[in-house]
Amino acid sequence: MEKKFTVGIIGLSVGRIHLDGAVRYGAEIGGICDLKEDFLEEMGEKYNIPAEKRFTDYRDILNNKEIDAVILATPDQLHRQQIVEFLDAGKHVMCEKPLALTREDLGAIVDAASKSDRKVMVGQICRFTPAFVKAKEIIDAGTIGDIYYVESEYAHDYMHILADMSIWRADPLRHGVIGGGCHAVDLLRWYVGDPVEVFAYGTHKLLPQVDYDDATISVLKFPNDIIGKVFVSTGCKRDYTMRTLIYGTKGTIICDNTSPTMRLYTVGENGMAEEYETIEVDVNNHNAAREFEVFADAVFGKAPLEMTATEGAKTVAACHAIVESAKSGMPVKPDYNF
Numbered sequence: 369m370e371k372k373f374t375v376g377i378i379g380l381s382v383g384r385i386h387l388d389g390a391v392r393y394g395a396e397i398g399g400i401c402d403l404k405e406d407f408l409e410e411m412g413e414k415y416n417i418p419a420e421k422r423f424t425d426y427r428d429i430l431n432n433k434e435i436d437a438v439i440l441a442t443p444d445q446l447h448r449q450q451i452v453e454f455l456d457a458g459k460h461v462m463c464e465k466p467l468a469l470t471r472e473d474l475g476a477i478v479d480a481a482s483k484s485d486r487k488v489m490v491g492q493i494c495r496f497t498p499a500f501v502k503a504k505e506i507i508d509a510g511t512i513g514d515i516y517y518v519e520s521e522y523a524h525d526y527m528h529i530l531a532d533m534s535i536w537r538a539d540p541l542r543h544g545v546i547g548g549g550c551h552a553v554d555l556l557r558w559y560v561g562d563p564v565e566v567f568a569y570g571t572h573k574l575l576p577q578v579d580y581d582d583a584t585i586s587v588l589k590f591p592n593d594i595i596g597k598v599f600v601s602t603g604c605k606r607d608y609t610m611r612t613l614i615y616g617t618k619g620t621i622i623c624d625n626t627s628p629t630m631r632l633y634t635v636g637e638n639g640m641a642e643e644y645e646t647i648e649v650d651v652n653n654h655n656a657a658r659e660f661e662v663f664a665d666a667v668f669g670k671a672p673l674e675m676t677a678t679e680g681a682k683t684v685a686a687c688h689a690i691v692e693s694a695k696s697g698m699p700v701k702p703d704y705n706f
């Protein structure tokens with residue numbers, strides 16, 4: 369009998385979504401790992417993972433020859449070390465976003481990935497969100513013509529998350545634009561390419577416990593004469609959303625990841641946007657099942673890997689440029705040379 373694709377999942381908080389995605393795909397769960405024993409047991413029971421496959425030390429998964437691939441859903445600061453170790457151990461890796469927080473860590477990961485024959489995929493989950501996927505299809509079909517403006521926002525209230533300042537998320541290197549805003553930046557990169565220059569302003573009124581801006585607005589210049597905007601607020605007083613707009617010469621798309629509908633404007637015969645269509649979409653802003661399928665297809669050579677380590681690093685590089693511009697008050701050209 370052919371061996372099943374066997375995976376290990378490290379870090380089970382957001383990692384439980386990946387565990388669910390892997391189980392739905394039909395993968396063999398070779399091991400689950402979390403430092404918190406109670407939580408590990410709870411997840412093990414929920415997904416019928418036998419006790420001998422539940423670990424508190426990720427090296428038990430690292431050293432298990434039966435495991436083909438791992439999903440890393442551990443704190444951002446651990447990604448570099450763990451990716452490198454798992455590649456050295458011959459495992460394919462899917463790692464949560466952001467790929468890493470520092471330029472040095474990004475470079476080391478890209479380097480390790482380029483020297484390995486294993487796959488490294490970065491889990492930029494918005495690339496699997498139904499509304500955002502539909503928008504990409506509409507853009508690529510040319511339905512809204514030549515794009516001239518794009519915008520996305522990442523609005524999420526971290527007040528409760530950052531009530532405890534001893535946690536890894538409170539690291540000043542994990543600026544909101546990098547930690548969460550990377551979703552909006554990556555989405556626009558996916559739609560229209562790498563921003564060539566950014567300019568940003570920040571403000572700080574909502575999260576007094578951190579010493580960096582909790583809201584940032586950036587304007588971006590993309591290739592092909594496209595302009596754009598990314599707004600990030602990590603203290604906002606509203607429901608989580610990533611409202612996203614794409615303006616083209618023949619139409620406009622308005623969508624987000626928390627609404628069951630999106631709107632598509634197209635021009636009528638007179639060239640005016642006199643019609644719009646409301647498109648129904650699933651609300652699934654953590655579509656880990658599809659993400660896992662894409663990872664497996666890449667591992668088995670069924671499809672090229674799009675969200676590589678280099679891609680993940682470029683998204684963070686664009687975020688770094690936004691943070692730097694807000695600090696310096698100067699336009700910044702992101703450095704994509706890894």
Ligand SMILES: NC(=O)c1ccc[n+]([C@@H]2O[C@H](COP(=O)([O-])OP(=O)(O)OC[C@H]3O[C@@H](n4cnc5c(N)ncnc54)[C@H](O)[C@@H]3O)[C@@H](O)[C@H]2O)c1
Pocket residue numbers: 378379380381382383401402403404407424425426440441442443444446464465466491493547
């Ligand atoms: N794609 C998304 O939308 C999304 C959402 C949330 C978080 N994330 C990312 O996922 C990662 C994890 O975030 P989270 O929200 O789950 O964090 P968290 O702090 O809520 O949970 C991390 C889990 O990992 C465990 N852990 C920590 N170090 C470990 C180690 N060395 N070995 C085994 N387990 C370990 C902890 O016990 C904890 O249960 C981060 O990179 C974060 O940026 C992505």
